[in-house]
Amino acid sequence: MTDFTTARPFRHDQVERWDGETDVAIIGFGAAGACAAIEAAGAGARVTLFESGSGSGGASALSGGEIYLGGGGGTDAQRAAGFEDSTEALEAYLMMAGGPDADAVKVALYARESLNHYQWLRDQGVPYKGTFLPGKIIEPAEDDTLIWSGSEAAWPFSETARPAARGHTIQFMGWGGGRKLVDILEARVRALGVDIQTDARALSLIADAAGRVTGVVVRIDNQPRFVRAQRGVVLATGGFCMNQDMLRRYTPQTMRLNDPIGENDNGSGILMGMGAGGDAIHMDEFFTTCPWIIPESLVKGIFVNERGQRFINEDCYHGRVSRTMLDQPGDRVFLLVDNAIFERPLDLARIEIAAVGETWEEVERELAMPEGTLAHTVHTFNRYAAEGQDPIYRKALEWLKPLNEAPFAALELNIRTSFFSFFTLGGLNTRPSGEVLDRAGEPIPGLYAAGRTTSGLPRWGHGYSSGLSLADCTFFGRMAGRAVASAQPT
Numbered sequence: 001m002t003d004f005t006t007a008r009p010f011r012h013d014q015v016e017r018w019d020g021e022t023d024v025a026i027i028g029f030g031a032a033g034a035c036a037a038i039e040a041a042g043a044g045a046r047v048t049l050f051e052s053g054s055g056s057g058g059a060s061a062l063s064g065g066e067i068y069l070g071g072g073g074g075t076d077a078q079r080a081a082g083f084e085d086s087t088e089a090l091e092a093y094l095m096m097a098g099g100p101d102a103d104a105v106k107v108a109l110y111a112r113e114s115l116n117h118y119q120w121l122r123d124q125g126v127p128y129k130g131t132f133l134p135g136k137i138i139e140p141a142e143d144d145t146l147i148w149s150g151s152e153a154a155w156p157f158s159e160t161a162r163p164a165a166r167g168h169t170i171q172f173m174g175w176g177g178g179r180k181l182v183d184i185l186e187a188r189v190r191a192l193g194v195d196i197q198t199d200a201r202a203l204s205l206i207a208d209a210a211g212r213v214t215g216v217v218v219r220i221d222n223q224p225r226f227v228r229a230q231r232g233v234v235l236a237t238g239g240f241c242m243n244q245d246m247l248r249r250y251t252p253q254t255m256r257l258n259d260p261i262g263e264n265d266n267g268s269g270i271l272m273g274m275g276a277g278g279d280a281i282h283m284d285e286f287f288t289t290c291p292w293i294i295p296e297s298l299v300k301g302i303f304v305n306e307r308g309q310r311f312i313n314e315d316c317y318h319g320r321v322s323r324t325m326l327d328q329p330g331d332r333v334f335l336l337v338d339n340a341i342f343e344r345p346l347d348l349a350r351i352e353i354a355a356v357g358e359t360w361e362e363v364e365r366e367l368a369m370p371e372g373t374l375a376h377t378v379h380t381f382n383r384y385a386a387e388g389q390d391p392i393y394r395k396a397l398e399w400l401k402p403l404n405e406a407p408f409a410a411l412e413l414n415i416r417t418s419f420f421s422f423f424t425l426g427g428l429n430t431r432p433s434g435e436v437l438d439r440a441g442e443p444i445p446g447l448y449a450a451g452r453t454t455s456g457l458p459r460w461g462h463g464y465s466s467g468l469s470l471a472d473c474t475f476f477g478r479m480a481g482r483a484v485a486s487a488q489p490t
Contacts (some may be wrong), residue, residue, distance in 0.1 A: 030058025032451025039481030065177025099460025152466025246424030434480025
């Protein structure tokens with residue numbers, strides 16, 4: 001039997017027979033693949049969607065169903081909550097959140113079209129209650145819509161973009177609304193007559209001598225099937241958080257983490273794209289978070305590393321704070337709290353009490369830190385906090401409080417044993433249309449990608465905000481679907 005590999009395409013001229021033919025072949029049935037299928041089928045293309053699992057899902061179905069939306073004066077939920085969110089503010093925030101190499105073209109397009117995308121989601125049947133839930137939360141406990149889902153109100157973001165809550169969560173009771181979101185998109189995909197093939201694992205792309213992608217080899221019923229894609233192939237297989245070899249090679253910092261968010265996120269789409277000549281970028285970037293902000297009173301504490309040094313303003317998005325923890329020396333960081341703000345952290349977080357004392361010097365000794373390290377950090381923080389300021393890290397006044405009510409405690413977050421969920425952000429470089437680019441910046445004919453198979457809106461772990469990945473998957477999945485459906489058939 002012929003050996004197929006993601007490392008290079010199977011040669012078109014070696015295909016003895018085609019087992020199937022379609023206009024558009026989409027690989028992966030998460031939110032990105034579903035949205036690509038909806039747009040391509042809606043444009044009149046014949047679409048076949050291949051999913052390696054037994055049904056739709058992917059990391060999208062494991063999410064909270066939250067999508068980052070705003071601009072244009074605000075969504076109805078934003079306006080009802082008093083936020084007049086401008087397109088310029090949304091764009092400015094997304095540029096900061098995207099990091100040093102934010103994709104300005106994708107950001108500008110998404111900022112302009114965000115309100116229209118919100119309406120498109122509703123047109124597909126995605127429900128939004130429209131209510132606002134203030135404060136620091138991870139996902140709504142009930143079926144509310146709007147939450148603060150990033151670092152919008154925290155320095156340095158708040159100095160550049162007018163703060164507004166932009167996390168829009170599907171109406172769903174409790175955590176985990178992503179499954180409902182994918183179910184709704186799946187229903188729309190089926191209603192449009194898309195040919196859905198489950199338990200169908202893509203083995204290799206097929207490309208001609210000129211490098212044009214012409215189809216895909218898929219294993220169905222343990223047999224390779226050669227599928228001709230007249231207009232193109234869309235890769236929507238997710239990231240690579242489940243591929244230990246790729247993690248070791250590209251994101252070695254994640255090797256300390258034990259809680260990946262994914263099902264079949266093995267990097268196969270990225271590898272197929274690279275094998276066809278695609279350029280993979282920002283492969284070292286990843287999102288991670290520990291749910292330390294529950295209860296929110298803990299945000300008034302301060303984090304220090306194993307040297308007793310503070311390293312961030314704690315009122316930032318919990319994922320930004322968590323990602324910065326991994327940059328610290330050693331495997332442990334400590335959240336310092338006093339009696340006034342202490343509450344038991346969420347059990348899921350696996351956060352332990354490492355030290356307790358009547359003075360900060362006593363806590364310092366119990367942690368075996370050098371004399372005058374942690375204690376000096378706290379005393380300096382307290383002195384400024386009592387004046388209502390934080391000149392070192394600029395924590396907002398709302399979360400600023402001297403830690404001066406004994407007893408005191410240090411809560412330990414251990415990178416290796418606490419709950420740090422994560423997924424990867426690096427992937428194929430694409431145009432906003434989803435066309436995969438080679439290292440010279442030229443599109444590879446017939447090849448498109450969307451979602452975490454690409455490096456999209458979220459491409460910097462230190463700037464990630466909840467809802468950015470689903471925003472990227474759904475919107476740029478749509479763009480890829482439109483583009484491939486309009487491509488000239490071969």
